Amino acid sequence: MFSRFREDIASIIAKDPAARNAWEVITCYPGFQAIVMHSWAKWCWVRGFKWLGRFISHIARVLTGIEIHPGSTIGRRVFIDHGFGVVIGETAEIGDDCTIYQGVTLGGTSLTRGAKRHPTLEQGVIVGAGAKVLGSFTVGAGAKIGSNSVVVKPVPAGATAVGNPAHIVKREAPAMDTAGTQLFSAYGVTQNSDDPVSKVLHKLIDHAVAQQEQIEKLSAAISCAGIACDVNLDKDKLSSEQINSLVD
Incomplete structure (x- = not known):
């Protein structure tokens, strides 16, 4: 568990220039705190302590402004930046190295109990501020969701979805720095990312x-x-x- 938290802290420092050190991340980053408390709530949830898991989730929402259902699955090195107003539903699945900004909702559109109702984000997905991803579909690895977009259908891997309802922008090669490392796209913003319409x-x-x-x-x-x-x-x-x- 502690090695996983160390990975999360390192990922936050790498993605956010404002993060100066690990102590600052631990004490001042609600996204990191929410993920830590989610791990506690998830531990209770999978062992049958449903109410306790929900209560820990509720306390985390009060303290951080981020609501993560204890039944949801969150991968490694997930960064919830700023995070206020983020809502992650019960059957949502978030892959490794995903980044989620404030005001994002991973919501469900079905009322069927026990069914998969919320989206799945594969590895490296970036969801911009205020975006709503609604339904039990998959957002492919490396995809980007533009700020304030409303996504109600699958997004192919590496593509960008923008608008309301979201339109899929043709997949483009990821931006690289001079060393050949893929650049991180804050808020999912990339060059030439005009609205397809x-x-x-x-x-x-x-x-x-x-x-x-x-x-x-x-x-x-x-x-x-x-x-x-x-x-x-x-x-x-x-x-x-x-x-x-x-x-x-």
């Missing part, structure tokens, strides 16, 4: 402007051929810069 709208706007230019050329060619073409080319002319600025 916004990207599609930009493409549609550019396509419409290209069509407008082609129509203008055709109209000019028809006029040069001596064919009357009663088209006002200057009326309601599209400006891609102006419309794209409204979509951003």
Whole structure:
């Protein structure tokens, strides 16, 4: 148990530049404290002391602002950053090296007792602040959930989900530093992580402007051929810069 806690502390120090030393993590990081108390509650829960497990979970919520059901499963080196308002349901499973930020809910959408109702986060998942992951599906290894996203369907490994309801961004190669080590994406924010709907709208706007230019050329060619073409080319002319600025 103590070796596991040492791993958790080292992971927090590696992921949070504000963490200066182990003593500061132990005494001042509610995410670490909540995970320690969850281990106590889980010990009671699996041995049949259900009420005691729930009571320890309740005390942890009062002290840390983080609610973790004692029936949930949490892997090694899980970092709950800031953590206030985090809710993790009974059948949720969180893999190793996952990072969860404040206001996150891993919730269930089924009322069936004894069934798997909450999501599974595989290794290395990052869930941004305020995100809601709702349902008994899997978020693949290395996936990222953008802040305030509402995820109600599976997320492939390595993909990014953003928006409400969340849209899946095409998987991209992870960012690396000069030493070849994968960079940690705080809050799940990565470069070029625009909303996929916004990207599609930009493409549609550019396509419409290209069509407008082609129509203008055709109209000019028809006029040069001596064919009357009663088209006002200057009326309601599209400006891609102006419309794209409204979509951003």
